[in-house]
Amino acid sequence: MKQFSRTLLSVGTALAIMGSAAAVQAETLKIALAGPATGPVAQYGDMQKIGVMMAIEQLNKAGGVNGMELEGVIYDDACDPKQAVAVANKIVNDGIQHVVGHLCSSSTEPAADIYEEEGVLMITAASTSPTITEKGHKLIFRTIGLDSLQGPFAAQYIVNSVKPERMAIIHDKQQYGEGLATAVKNEVEKAGITPVMFEGVTPGDKDFSALVAKLKKENVDFVYYGGYHPELGLILRQSREKGLEAQFMGPEGVGNPDISKIAGEASEGLLVTLPQSFDQDPANQALVEAFKAKGEDPSGPFVFPAYSAVQVMAQAIEGSGSSDPYEMADYIRNNTFETTTGTLDFDDKGDLTEFSFVVYNWHADGTKTPAAQ
Amino acid sequence: MSEALLYLLQQLINGLTIGSTYALIAIGYTMVYGIIGMINFAHGEIYMIGSYISFIVIAGLLGMGMVALPVILLIALIVAVIIASTYGWTVERVAYRPLRGSNRLIPLISAIGMSIFLQNYVVLSQSARDVALPPQISGGWTFGDPQLFEVSLSYMQLLIWVATFVCMTLLTLFISRSRIGRACRACAEDRGMTNLLGIDTDRTIAMTFIIGAALAAVAGLLLGLYYGVVNPFVGFIAGLKAFTAAVLGGIGSIPGAMLGGLILGVTEALTSAYFPSEYKDVVSFGLLVLILLFRPSGLLGKPEVEKV
Numbered sequence: 001m002k003q004f005s006r007t008l009l010s011v012g013t014a015l016a017i018m019g020s021a022a023a024v025q026a027e028t029l030k031i032a033l034a035g036p037a038t039g040p041v042a043q044y045g046d047m048q049k050i051g052v053m054m055a056i057e058q059l060n061k062a063g064g065v066n067g068m069e070l071e072g073v074i075y076d077d078a079c080d081p082k083q084a085v086a087v088a089n090k091i092v093n094d095g096i097q098h099v100v101g102h103l104c105s106s107s108t109e110p111a112a113d114i115y116e117e118e119g120v121l122m123i124t125a126a127s128t129s130p131t132i133t134e135k136g137h138k139l140i141f142r143t144i145g146l147d148s149l150q151g152p153f154a155a156q157y158i159v160n161s162v163k164p165e166r167m168a169i170i171h172d173k174q175q176y177g178e179g180l181a182t183a184v185k186n187e188v189e190k191a192g193i194t195p196v197m198f199e200g201v202t203p204g205d206k207d208f209s210a211l212v213a214k215l216k217k218e219n220v221d222f223v224y225y226g227g228y229h230p231e232l233g234l235i236l237r238q239s240r241e242k243g244l245e246a247q248f249m250g251p252e253g254v255g256n257p258d259i260s261k262i263a264g265e266a267s268e269g270l271l272v273t274l275p276q277s278f279d280q281d282p283a284n285q286a287l288v289e290a291f292k293a294k295g296e297d298p299s300g301p302f303v304f305p306a307y308s309a310v311q312v313m314a315q316a317i318e319g320s321g322s323s324d325p326y327e328m329a330d331y332i333r334n335n336t337f338e339t340t341t342g343t344l345d346f347d348d349k350g351d352l353t354e355f356s357f358v359v360y361n362w363h364a365d366g367t368k369t370p371a372a373q
Numbered sequence: 374m375s376e377a378l379l380y381l382l383q384q385l386i387n388g389l390t391i392g393s394t395y396a397l398i399a400i401g402y403t404m405v406y407g408i409i410g411m412i413n414f415a416h417g418e419i420y421m422i423g424s425y426i427s428f429i430v431i432a433g434l435l436g437m438g439m440v441a442l443p444v445i446l447l448i449a450l451i452v453a454v455i456i457a458s459t460y461g462w463t464v465e466r467v468a469y470r471p472l473r474g475s476n477r478l479i480p481l482i483s484a485i486g487m488s489i490f491l492q493n494y495v496v497l498s499q500s501a502r503d504v505a506l507p508p509q510i511s512g513g514w515t516f517g518d519p520q521l522f523e524v525s526l527s528y529m530q531l532l533i534w535v536a537t538f539v540c541m542t543l544l545t546l547f548i549s550r551s552r553i554g555r556a557c558r559a560c561a562e563d564r565g566m567t568n569l570l571g572i573d574t575d576r577t578i579a580m581t582f583i584i585g586a587a588l589a590a591v592a593g594l595l596l597g598l599y600y601g602v603v604n605p606f607v608g609f610i611a612g613l614k615a616f617t618a619a620v621l622g623g624i625g626s627i628p629g630a631m632l633g634g635l636i637l638g639v640t641e642a643l644t645s646a647y648f649p650s651e652y653k654d655v656v657s658f659g660l661l662v663l664i665l666l667f668r669p670s671g672l673l674g675k676p677e678v679e680k681v
Binding site: 040173198200204206209233243261262 | 391527
């Protein structure tokens with residue numbers, strides 16, 4: 001009923017615009033932005049937030065989407081699966097039908113089930129766990145690459161460029177971290193490298209001295225870490241203190257300047273796989289300037305995927321002529337989208353058909369440079 | 374020494390360091406329990422606040438161009454102890470004293486509320502992110518055969534041991550020799566009788582909270598320096614571990630808290646050393662269950678006498 005009246009309203013709006021030629025915006029379309037605004041990984045939530053807010057602002061400036069003005073509403077899940085479920089229910093109850101988020105895979109997965117059931121369209125710009133789109137959901141999409149792409153990519157680099165003699169794989173026992181670690185393990189084993197250690201640590205732990213001593217005893221020369229920066233930062237710092245000389249590598253979850261604050265000098269030379277730096281793309285320079293003008297940092301790995309998630313939504317509404325989640329989902333599956341992260345093409349599961357990663361050398365001052373191949 | 378022996382030695386050093394700090398925090402739990410028979414669930418947050426205050430003081434003094442590290446640490450220690458003690462005292466005044474004499478569960482709930490309040494208060498005032506401090510005390514000794522395994526003992530670890538040892542000795546002396554210490558012990562034995570004999574038990578209980586908070590602040594400073602990061606959530610895990618240590622050693626017993634802390638720390642380190650480290654918590658909490666099955670009052674605890 002509500003759906004019907006909204007359609008009526010937008011038809012009415014369109015007629016009104018045609019009739020008077022004055023762009024009166026009668027309706028706002030709320031887009032929920034779900035992710036951690038607090039908690040230990042809140043900085044990733046910030047990346048998503050500035051990307052989404054910028055996209056909404058620019059789309060509105062350009063006249064909105066189908067005559068509707070977009071409005072971003074922020075919901076905080078603190079990267080906690082329990083809170084994510086509560087947030088998802090709240091979004092449904094608030095009558096919002098379009099979500100960009102969530103961020104942590106372990107939050108996105110339970111939330112996605114709720115959105116699918118309640119007919120809400122969700123596009124995540126940051127969750128990389130493959131299982132999210134493996135349930136045959138119709139309304140769940142993502143504008144970022146999967147662990148199942150990133151893991152093998154990291155493994156290729158390890159096999160071809162690092163060529164470790166004694167490799168260890170550590171993860172944080174969470175969906176994202178362990179998923180990546182397992183993908184890397186399977187892939188390097190195919191190439192004939194058998195990791196000497198494959199172990200989990202507890203997120204939130206501060207003491208890794210026992211683990212570092214073990215790495216040292218095993219004469220490990222290369223460590224792949226699946227997880228986020230708070231734990232890897234401490235592992236790096238404690239490794240440096242204990243004289244462990246091993247090369248570390250991690251996924252985009254460790255690639256943010258906070259790791260340099262935590263680990264200091266020990267973060268120099270860390271290898272990180274990140275989505276290609278969209279802020280370096282010449283085509284995006286105007287947008288980069290717009291971020292900088294607002295005092296925001298566009299270099300985070302999720303800023304541009306979040307921006308393009310909103311673009312995909314807007315183009316789907318315009319293309320399908322409807323803001324109905326099911327019609328939009330059909331449109332998204334059957335079309336390609338020109339966005340700041342390139343031309344996006346979605347497969348049946350809702351994943352991108354193509355997404356490229358780059359290996360970077362992290363530096364102690366929080367910057368990064370592309371690593372030698 | 375063989376490689377296996379050197380490795381064991383290294384893990385014992387690591388375990389004793391973690392254990393020492395568990396013991397420092399555990400004291401706060403055990404003293405409060407010993408006297409009023411209740412668990413202070415806000416204690417972990419006091420530790421976290423102690424850590425934050427010492428970070429702020431150290432960063433501030435370094436920013437003002439001060440270079441003498443011992444002086445900086447001393448000032449940080451004093452400020453952290455004073456402010457954390459004030460928090461400890463306030464927790465007692467707000468969450469315990471008004472509820473004294475009511476059902477035991479009620480102060481328990483108010484303490485949990487206090488803990489949630491303090492955690493979120495720090496989240497809001499300091500942000501939820503990790504705050505990091507560059508290493509202040511670096512370096513240490515290494516020994517053993519570099520070809521086999523090099524054991525390292527950092528100055529920071531040594532400082533933790535020494536500081537814990539000094540705090541524990543001072544506390545033991547204070548409890549057994551001083552007037553307030555005697556009042557504490559009397560309170561623990563029979564609060565009603567102590568009151569009748571003219572000792573202000575409210576003041577004594579407040580004193581226990583203050584002492585516990587001061588030791589937690591020392592742990593906050595030491596662990597802050599050792600790990601170099603603090604966030605508003607560190608109090609929860611540290612508090613849980615310290616509480617476990619206190620129960621393991623026999624809650625209510627001060628030597629028990631020390632012993633429990635050390636056993637827990639060493640067990641964690643040895644488990645991570647010889648099994649995959651994800652089993653660390655399984656083994657240490659399994660040990661807790663076993664000990665409680667066979668010695669319900671903990672290693673050094675006195676069996677509870679039913680008071681009539």
